Amino acid sequence: MATCAGVALAAAVIGARWQLIAFAAPLLGVLCSISWQRPAPKIRVHGEPDSQRCFETERARLKVWVTQENAPSGEAAVALxxxxxxxxxxxxxxxDTRHAKAVAATAQRWGRYPVRARIEVLARGGLLTGTATVDAADILVFPLTPPQSTPIPQTELLDRLGAHLTRHIGPGVEYADIRPYVPGDQLRAVNWPVSARRRQLHVTQRLTDRAADVVVLIDTYRQPAGPATEATERVVRGAAQVVQTALRHGDRAGIVALGGNRPRWLGADIGQRQFYRVLDTVLAAGDQFENTTGTLAPRAAVPVGAIVIAFSTLLDTEFALALIDLRKRGHVVIAVDILDSSPFEAQQDPLIDRMWALQRSAMYRDMATVGVDIVGWRGDSTLDQSMGVLPDRRHRLRGRLRG
Structure with a gap:
């Protein structure tokens, strides 16, 4: 406006045209009235709660409304x-009204869904309408996990009280052996029937239950089109099932997501809240997790002696190198192959499928050579059935010691 008014006044003076002064007068009037004009109203969109969590097929209720700042009373020029x-x-x-909406959201599949609000604002003069779309809230839909418990590999567990039966003698409920009483034994451990028969005090030894640290490693690298893309569904559900089983048994559970633009991890912990923190980490929501860089799992994310269970299509070399690195640190690493079909199944030549199967068998053998065991999760079996063939690392350790 100032530019147009200045050009018009200059042309009026130079060209001696008084008509241009009449053209510049309204512009000068608007410029002079800026100081006492009402400020433009500010439109703000609110969502309560701003982040709602639920499981699949559950209803999540939230409210979205609009507030106006610096707006005159009674103005209703905003539609939501x-x-x-x-x-x-x-x-x-x-x-609901034009300024507030109360809705219930339902999703059939896990994921992160934004609730988008569209705002229509009518200008003061009534000649223009402005529209904008913003994300007022987020709906975090968690996957439903099967009730079956997934096993863990048989290995030497941490010296911490838990729910996994071991062969070590200590506090527990499972019978192990009977031995003569020695000073210092607890009286409640005395086996009175045996002591009466042998005329000497004997105590009952029991097998102890120990806990484990379970860290789930998920593959978030970009996958080619086909069966590999559909396997992402199984990665999330498998990770949630393993974490849920570990927390039910009193174990500590954590997660590491490698690949993508933001590799992230969550330290191992116990409790029901840890399960929801793990799911938030999978969906990259909240601020409970830590971001990392590189292609290897951070040492702080995997405690000493932890069992690592990875879910991947095993198509990315960097993820395979991360598994090998964890094995070199001394962890028991189990990789679950979620690719249950060949990416080349649409090819007409059956020789391609045969070559693919031979290549996967060779990869299984090479990874087992370095200590990373791979189990296949086929589409016609559940995760607990596929993980039921986990190797016994204790027997391997004894065999190496004998050799």
């Missing part, structure tokens, strides 16, 4: 519309 994204359904649960 809440629209769902693909994969999510929204349903109005209360009588």
């Amino acid at each position: 519309t809440v629209s769902p994204v693909a994969g999510m359904e929204l349903e109005a649960v209360e009588s």
